[in-house]
Amino acid sequence: EIVLTQSPGTLSLSPGERATLSCRASQSVSNFLAWYQQKSGQAPRLLIYDASNRATGIPARFSGSGSGTDFTLTISSLEPEDFAVYYCQQRVNWPPTFGPGTKVDIK
Amino acid sequence: EVQLVESGGGLIQPGGSLRLSCAATGFTFSSYAMSWVRQAPGRGLEWVSAISGPGLTTFYADSVKGRFTISRDNPKNTLYLQLNSLRAEDTALYFCARGRFPYGDYGYWGQGTLVTVSS
Numbered sequence: 001e002i003v004l005t006q007s008p009g010t011l012s013l014s015p016g017e018r019a020t021l022s023c024r025a026s027q028s029v030s031n032f033l034a035w036y037q038q039k040s041g042q043a044p045r046l047l048i049y050d051a052s053n054r055a056t057g058i059p060a061r062f063s064g065s066g067s068g069t070d071f072t073l074t075i076s077s078l079e080p081e082d083f084a085v086y087y088c089q090q091r092v093n094w095p096p097t098f099g100p101g102t103k104v105d106i107k
Numbered sequence: 108e109v110q111l112v113e114s115g116g117g118l119i120q121p122g123g124s125l126r127l128s129c130a131a132t133g134f135t136f137s138s139y140a141m142s143w144v145r146q147a148p149g150r151g152l153e154w155v156s157a158i159s160g161p162g163l164t165t166f167y168a169d170s171v172k173g174r175f176t177i178s179r180d181n182p183k184n185t186l187y188l189q190l191n192s193l194r195a196e197d198t199a200l201y202f203c204a205r206g207r208f209p210y211g212d213y214g215y216w217g218q219g220t221l222v223t224v225s226s
Contacts, residue, residue, distance in 0.1 A: 034212035034213075036152075043202055043216035043217065043218055044152065045216075046212055055214060087151065089152070089212060093210070095154055095166075095169070096154045096211050098152040098153065099151070
């Protein structure tokens with residue numbers, strides 16, 4: 001099973017700041033990595049697929065990069081609605097796995 | 108508009124059974140693979156199972172293999188998850204999700220149905 005590790009566990013930032021979230025895989029997942037945002041009491045929302053492609057309707061301030069084992073989700077300038085938990089997920093092989101999440105909260 | 112609406116959750120004793128349903132609208136259901144993903148209270152996301160569009164191929168997480176069964180009724184646009192031999196650790200919010208077969212990513216999610224396994 002591929003283990004995904006996310007860092008940091010919590011990121012405390014102010015609106016307008018840049019957020020950089022990391023996801024590291026225990027073995028290569030090529031570019032088969034997605035990022036999701038989840039707000040309290042809501043279902044996850046797909047942000048990025050295949051490491052760097054924004055999903056439909058996702059603002060340009062969200063970007064993804066990386067391949068192999070190291071991936072980054074960047075939010076260029078945090079909006080109030082961006083404070084949430086972010087998960088990465090790999091789909092390269094069975095079983096698909098999610099990282100433990102990074103919480104982005106308001107400083 | 109794609110909509111996924113889960114139902115069937117509830118409080119069940121250990122060892123019991125439940126059947127979850129996910130009603131799909133807004134797309135050609137039979138053309139898309141579907142999955143179940145769960146989230147224990149206060150915890151992260153865990154993939155549970157996936158089924159191909161025609162329903163001929165299924166995949167399960169080790170933690171549920173032999174106890175849960177995924178199925179679909181394409182004419183009824185409905186996805187199911189039969190949960191048997193339930194354990195306390197199966198307590199979670201169960202989401203149905205539409206995504207690429209077989210292992211995601213998941214662009215559409217329902218709001219989830221809560222399964223609580225407790226005596």
